[in-house]
Amino acid sequence: MSLLLRVLTADPPLDPSGDEAHSLLRRELAHPEYHDGNLFLRLLDWLDRELNGLIDSAADTPPLSAFAAIVAFLLLGLALAWLLSRARRTARAAARPGPVVEDSTVTAAQLRASAERALAEGRNGAALVDGFRALTVRQVERGRLDDRPGATAREVAGALASTYPDQQVPVSSSAALFDAVRYGDRPATRDQAADVLALDDALAGHR
Structure with missing residues (x-):
C-alpha cells in the first residue's frame, strides 16, 4: 500500500516513457545474471529499484497516468519473469534422464x-x-x-x-x-x- 500511496501523491511525469521503460526492461533481462539463481526474486528486486526511481523523478504528469504507467511496467516485468521461469523449469524437466528401455517387449x-x-x-x-x-x-x-x-x-x-x-x-x-x-x-x-x-x-x- 505504501507504494500505491507514493504513486498517487507524486507529481509525475514518468521519465523514461512507457516505451523507454519497456526497452530498459528488455535490456535488463538480457543480462546473464538473470539466468542464474532465483530469477523471479532478482527481477522483482530490479523492478522495485526502477519503480522507486521513476516515482522519485515524477514531476508534471497527472497522478493517475503515472499510476497506470507504473502498473503496466510492473505487470510486464512479472509476465516476463513468469515466462522465463517456466521456460527454465521446462528445460530442466526435459533434460532429466529417464529410462533406457520404454518398451519391455522389444528384443x-x-x-x-x-x-x-x-x-x-x-x-x-x-x-x-x-x-x-x-x-x-x-x-x-x-x-x-x-x-x-x-x-x-x-x-x-x-x-x-x-x-x-x-x-x-x-x-x-x-x-x-x-x-x-x-x-x-x-x-x-x-x-x-x-x-x-x-x-x-x-x-x-x-x-
Missing part, C-alpha cells in the same frame, strides 16, 4: 536392426539411442544385467562397469551420450552412434 535384435537402419539413413541420434537400448536389452537377455524396468542409462552403466571392468570408460561414455541425445535433445555424430554399436558387439562377444 535386442529388433533394437539393433532399428539402430543399423537409422545409421544407414543418416539418423545418427536415433541410431545411438536404439544402439544403447539394444546393448542394454542384449545384456539382460544374456543374464549379465538384471531386468530392471525403468533403469536409467547411468544405472545400466554402473551395473555393466562392474560386470565388464575393462569396458568401464566406453560404457560410461555411451550412457552419457544416450542421456544427452535422448533426454537433452543433443545431436549425435555418425562416429558416436557407430561407437555405441561397436560397444554392443564387444560386450556381446565378451566371455
Whole structure:
C-alpha cells in the first residue's frame, strides 16, 4: 500500500516513457545474471529499484497516468519473469534422464536392426539411442544385467562397469551420450552412434 500511496501523491511525469521503460526492461533481462539463481526474486528486486526511481523523478504528469504507467511496467516485468521461469523449469524437466528401455517387449535384435537402419539413413541420434537400448536389452537377455524396468542409462552403466571392468570408460561414455541425445535433445555424430554399436558387439562377444 505504501507504494500505491507514493504513486498517487507524486507529481509525475514518468521519465523514461512507457516505451523507454519497456526497452530498459528488455535490456535488463538480457543480462546473464538473470539466468542464474532465483530469477523471479532478482527481477522483482530490479523492478522495485526502477519503480522507486521513476516515482522519485515524477514531476508534471497527472497522478493517475503515472499510476497506470507504473502498473503496466510492473505487470510486464512479472509476465516476463513468469515466462522465463517456466521456460527454465521446462528445460530442466526435459533434460532429466529417464529410462533406457520404454518398451519391455522389444528384443535386442529388433533394437539393433532399428539402430543399423537409422545409421544407414543418416539418423545418427536415433541410431545411438536404439544402439544403447539394444546393448542394454542384449545384456539382460544374456543374464549379465538384471531386468530392471525403468533403469536409467547411468544405472545400466554402473551395473555393466562392474560386470565388464575393462569396458568401464566406453560404457560410461555411451550412457552419457544416450542421456544427452535422448533426454537433452543433443545431436549425435555418425562416429558416436557407430561407437555405441561397436560397444554392443564387444560386450556381446565378451566371455
